[in-house]
Amino acid sequence: MNRERLIAAVQQQMPERRWLHTLGVMETSVVLAKRFGADPVKADLAAILHDYCKYWPVQDQANIIRANQLPQDLLDYDKELWHSHAGAYIAKTEFGIDDEEILDAIRYHTSGREGMTLLDKVVCLADYMEPGRDFPGVHNIREIAEHSLEKALIAGFDSTISFLLSKGKRIYPLTILTRNDLLKQIQD
Ligand SMILES: Nc1ncnc2c1ncn2[C@@H]1O[C@H](COP(=O)(O)OP(=O)(O)O)[C@@H](O)[C@H]1O
Numbered sequence: 463m464n465r466e467r468l469i470a471a472v473q474q475q476m477p478e479r480r481w482l483h484t485l486g487v488m489e490t491s492v493v494l495a496k497r498f499g500a501d502p503v504k505a506d507l508a509a510i511l512h513d514y515c516k517y518w519p520v521q522d523q524a525n526i527i528r529a530n531q532l533p534q535d536l537l538d539y540d541k542e543l544w545h546s547h548a549g550a551y552i553a554k555t556e557f558g559i560d561d562e563e564i565l566d567a568i569r570y571h572t573s574g575r576e577g578m579t580l581l582d583k584v585v586c587l588a589d590y591m592e593p594g595r596d597f598p599g600v601h602n603i604r605e606i607a608e609h610s611l612e613k614a615l616i617a618g619f620d621s622t623i624s625f626l627l628s629k630g631k632r633i634y635p636l637t638i639l640t641r642n643d644l645l646k647q648i649q650d
Pocket residue numbers: 539540542543571572573589622625626632633634635636637638
């Protein structure tokens with residue numbers, strides 16, 4: 463499917479405000495890819511598809527995870543984590559995306575993972591800091607992102623972890639491992 467038709471298909475899956483967010487992630491992913499040496503074409507494609515399943519009924523997202531040997535432990539944690547894995551699955555099976563780098567960037571854009579690739583980092587950070595985002599600390603993240611992908615991502619994960627702590631919610635452990643790994647990367 464060409465880019466224009468893919469964009470039209472994605473736009474149909476979500477309300478207008480989430481589509482504007484997707485446009486912001488596309489723009490920011492390309493800027494960050496060029497800044498930090500990732501592939502801007504792959505960044506654009508991952509960004510287009512990253513929230514494809516975000517507004518699907520949660521049972522449909524859970525069914526994809528159950529039926530396709532995706533990480534079952536996700537089902538014990540916040541439903542917001544599910545659309546990323548479901549989205550990567552749909553990108554592959556419905557849209558024929560077979561580039562694992564792109565699929566991983568979609569798959570891990572919410573939780574992160576240890577050993578994030580450059581493309582994973584770019585898309586995940588773009589999701590935090592696209593121009594439509596307005597949460598406490600986002601300006602700081604954008605400033606840090608002028609010079610460090612890893613430090614900006616750590617600031618992003620810190621804000622998510624603080625939010626989850628403040629709400630008394632469970633934290634998907636992979637995000638903690640991701641943060642530790644990024645801290646190690648900036649020390650080395
Ligand atoms: N490690 C985690 N453990 C539990 N919930 C998480 C974790 N990471 C993210 N979330 C949940 O996912 C939300 C963010 O998901 P995301 O895909 O970035 O959504 P949005 O684009 O709407 O911000 C957080 O606000 C939080 O509720």
